Structures are given as structure tokens and as C-alpha cells.
Amino acid sequence: MNEAVLVIEDEDKIARLLEIELEYEGYRVGKASSGTEGLEAYRSGSWDLILLDIMLPNMSGIEVLRRIRQQNVVIPVILLTAKDSVEDKVSGLDLGANDYVTKPFQIEELLARVRAALRLSRTAEVTAQSGSMPDVEWLSAAGLRLNEQTREVIRDGDMVELTPREYDLLTFLLKHQRQVLTREQILQAVWGYDYYGDTNVVDVYIRYVRKKIDHGRSPELIHTVRGVGYVLKEQI
Numbered sequence: 001m002n003e004a005v006l007v008i009e010d011e012d013k014i015a016r017l018l019e020i021e022l023e024y025e026g027y028r029v030g031k032a033s034s035g036t037e038g039l040e041a042y043r044s045g046s047w048d049l050i051l052l053d054i055m056l057p058n059m060s061g062i063e064v065l066r067r068i069r070q071q072n073v074v075i076p077v078i079l080l081t082a083k084d085s086v087e088d089k090v091s092g093l094d095l096g097a098n099d100y101v102t103k104p105f106q107i108e109e110l111l112a113r114v115r116a117a118l119r120l121s122r123t124a125e126v127t128a129q130s131g132s133m134p135d136v137e138w139l140s141a142a143g144l145r146l147n148e149q150t151r152e153v154i155r156d157g158d159m160v161e162l163t164p165r166e167y168d169l170l171t172f173l174l175k176h177q178r179q180v181l182t183r184e185q186i187l188q189a190v191w192g193y194d195y196y197g198d199t200n201v202v203d204v205y206i207r208y209v210r211k212k213i214d215h216g217r218s219p220e221l222i223h224t225v226r227g228v229g230y231v232l233k234e235q236i
Contacts, residue, residue: 003048003118004028008038008064009080010056014103021107022114035059045109049118052111053080054092062073062095069096076117080105089202099191108204112116116192139174142219142234146174165190166209172211172234182229206230227235 005027009015015031022029030045033036035056042050042064050068054061065077079092079100092100101110112120124128139146143156151167153160162170170188174180182198206222213218219234 002026004030005047005114006030006032006041006045006047006050008032008035008036008041008056008061009053010034010098011053014053014080017107018079018110021111027114032214033057035061035064043071047075048121049076049114051080052097053077055082057093062092065092065095065097067166071203074121076121076171078110078113080222085133090201110181116165121194133228139171139179140233141174141221143212143217144221145170156217160212162209162212166205166212169205170209170213173230180225180228180231181227184227 006019007015007022007029009018009031010033012033015033019029019031020031024201030041030047032041036058038056039050039059052061054063056064061079068075068077076098077096078091079101081092081096081100082103098120099113130219137167139148145154146152146167148171152169153167154160169186172186172189183202186202188197190205206224210222214222221232221234223231223233
């Protein structure tokens with residue numbers, strides 16, 4: 001059966017465009033034009049991905065997202081936003097969105113992100129169904145330790161609380177420690193989609209992770225390589 005996408009969007013032209021393009025790509029599509037209608041459609045249907053506008057009548061997209069995540073932490077959600085602020089995008093991601101697309105968007109970009117989100121979701125589902133969990137040792141650097149099985153992060157003996165996205169970012173850096181990584185490489189690995197020109201979100205999350213694992217500690221582990229990207233290493 002083809003994968004099902006729920007489009008929650010109050011602008012008729014955008015909703016219709018998304019419906020046409022998604023159906024052309026082979027997806028089954030449902031539509032809702034308000035927050036309350038979207039939440040009801042989510043609860044009454046079976047969906048593989050949700051495209052969710054932030055600015056909706058009756059109930060904001062952020063509130064819809066919050067309620068969905070109370071019931072389902074797995075289904076991919078991509079936010080559609082007219083807000084171009086990096087902080088607004090990061091706020092949505094922290095609330096549980098898997099990705100965002102800023103209006104006006106190129107339909108090819110949105111479809112690529114839909115494919116990427118569904119691909120990651122399928123991979124996670126296969127792993128969960130297999131019930132297999134490989135033996136994973138602690139990833140470590142200086143006084144930092146991360147366990148992929150338990151998702152524990154410890155710095156100098158103290159537990160560090162990270163959001164899921166921060167955890168994924170730190171895991172990627174640790175697996176490639178002493179290797180200089182470009183923002184584009186990080187975006188592809190951690191967010192799961194190709195580079196389309198906006199890598200500022202990487203800088204924002206690097207700042208968040210640094211504050212939690214490096215602030216007030218020695219040695220600092222995450223370093224900026226000017227003009228290139230970032231590297232995790234004990235000294236630079």
C-alpha cells in the first residue's frame with residue numbers, strides 16, 4: 001500500500017499544490033484546513049507523514065504538533081512555516097518536528113525532504129521490528145562519554161540532558177572525532193536531507209551542545225574551523 005501523507009494547511013492553493021504533487025509521486029493524501037480539523041484527521045486516520053503549517057486557524061500548528069507528540073513520537077512531521085527566523089525553526093524542531101520548509105518553497109525541495117523523512121522512518125521501523133540491538137561500547141573523548149544503547153551522556157561524571165536532535169549531533173561528532181566536518185556534512189547526517197543553502201540551524205545546535213558539554217569545563221571539545229565547519233577533539 002502506498003504511503004499516506006496528511007497535509008494540514010489552510011491556504012487552499014498551497015494545499016492543492018501539495019496534494020497534486022504528492023499524488024503524482026504515488027502517495028495517498030489527506031487534507032485538513034485548520035488545527036482542530038487536522039488533529040481530528042490525524043486521530044481518525046493512519047498516516048506515514050504529516051506536513052503541518054505553523055499558522056493555522058482554531059489551533060496553531062505548534063499546538064497540534066505538541067498534542068500529536070503526546071500520542072506518537074515516531075510519525076515524521078515536517079513543518080511549513082512563513083517565518084524565516086532560525087530561532088523559530090529551532091523551536092519547532094525542539095518541540096518534536098523532524099524537519100521544516102520555509103515558504104515560499106520549491107516543490108522539488110519539499111518532496112526531497114518528504115522522501116528523506118520517510119526513508120529514515122522506515123529504517124527505524126525495521127530496526128525496531130527486528131528486535132536486534134548490536135553491542136555498542138561507549139563513545140568517548142576526554143571526560144565525555146556517550147552510550148548509544150541507553151542514550152546516556154556523561155561529562156566529567158555528570159549526566160548531561162540533551163534533546164533528541166542534540167544527541168544525534170553529538171553522536172555524529174563523536175563518531176568522527178578529530179575529523180573536520182562541514183556544515184553540509186552535518187546537516188545531511190543529522191537532519192537527513194541534502195543541502196539547500198540554509199545551514200544556520202547547524203550553528204544554532206552546535207551552540208546548544210557546546211553550552212551543555214563544554215561550558216565551564218576543560219578541555220573544550222567542540223571547535224570551530226573558520227570557513228569550513230566544526231571538529232570534536234581535545235586540542236586544536
